[in-house]
Amino acid sequence: MAFRFNITTGYKAFSHTFSLIFDITLAALLLVLASPFFIVISIAIKMTDGGPIFYRGERLGKNKEIYTMYKFRSLVPDAERIIGAELLTSQRDIVTKVGRFLRETRLDELPQLFNILQGNMTFIGPRPERAAIYEKFCKDIKGYDRRFIVKPGLIGYSQLFTPHNSSKRLRTLVDNMYIAKRQNVLVDYVLVFYTAFLSVKYAVVKIVPIIWRKVVLRAIGRDTEDKRYLDRVYLENGKVYYGHKAKLAQEDASVNNKEAYADNKMKRIYFGYDGQLTNEGLLVNINEDAFLIFTDNKMSRDETYFYKLEIFSKKKKTALCDGVIFKEYPSGDKQFKNAYVINYTPASPLNAYTIHQYFLQKSVAQI
Secondary structure: OOOOOOOOOOOOOOOHHHHHHHHHHHHHHHHHHHHHHHHHHHHHHHHEEEEEEEEEEEOOOOOHEEEEEEEEEOOOOOHHHHHHOOOOOOOHHEEEEEHHHHHHHOOOOOOOHHHHHOOOEEOOOOOOHHHHHHHHHHHHOOOOHHHOOOOOOOOHHHHHHHHOOOHHHHHHHHHHHHHOOOOOOOHHHHHHHHHHHHHHHHHHHHHHHHHHHHHHHHHHOOOOOOOOOOEEEEEOOOOOOOOHHHHHHHHHHHHOOOHHHHHHHHHHHOOOOOOOOOEEEEEEEEEEEEEEEOOOOOOOOOOOEEEEEEEOOOOOEEEEEEEEEEEEEOOOOOOOOEEEEEEEEEHHHHHHHHHHHHHHHHHHOOO
């Protein structure tokens, strides 16, 4: 009879005692291994603004019991009072320079190893939430409260495999798939060290360009100021199709009945229907706020355009968005004359997810 290795796993503890031993042993080991990171990160935070190194915030744990969660501080002091019961989006003014790096690499979560030692958290489980955010955004989401039957985790499947800004509803669906499944300790060990490897790998990827620009290029007198440098994701085979938003509105208006109008709009937003997107260009790079395109066509700053972004990795991925021209200049490219930096807004939550998951590669598993 062939041996079959079961790699399925979930959030439900295999055994309370065994799970506790697993958590304490692994947390103690990782604290020792991560001690150099604690020292370097603490110094970096202090040098940034002289504020506290750690953030302490109340979170909802198992059975909605409130506990204090620890993180490396990534926001300005008193940020929670400034944000209130709101989700942090692109409020760059309250994210410190070091904090942004910590958040992108997930290294700001390292102090939660102490929460695991205290028994408030476990390694693998749904991520904890603030009570105010739960009351305002989460309590009416179907199935959300199922997470409170298990301990919150340092690593969650929704955190690992979806972008940082994914909707609460989407992350709830992902987490609920694993809540009823029983823990597989071997898979959990692999997942913990896999996540640690990805975080360190991403940290190196981010640090090397900084050293190159700030040390090497500055030493030879070639340092240049580029505010978008650290944000950009360069695309090897990106394309963009675009058209005037006003013309697309006219196309919708020309449809006679409500059902056909809805179908016309749905096709464009969700399935990449081209409509009047007859202009084509090269999608060079993208970040959370803007993307750079090269095109032969002349575009007007007075117009709002509708864009379809397209990349080819294993499969073709497309996303749609509105956008206005932020900057224009000669491209210097042999094939295309003009370069435009476009400030964009995704056409729907689905398109926002596609951009962050496939174009920006924001999920930890894609680092």
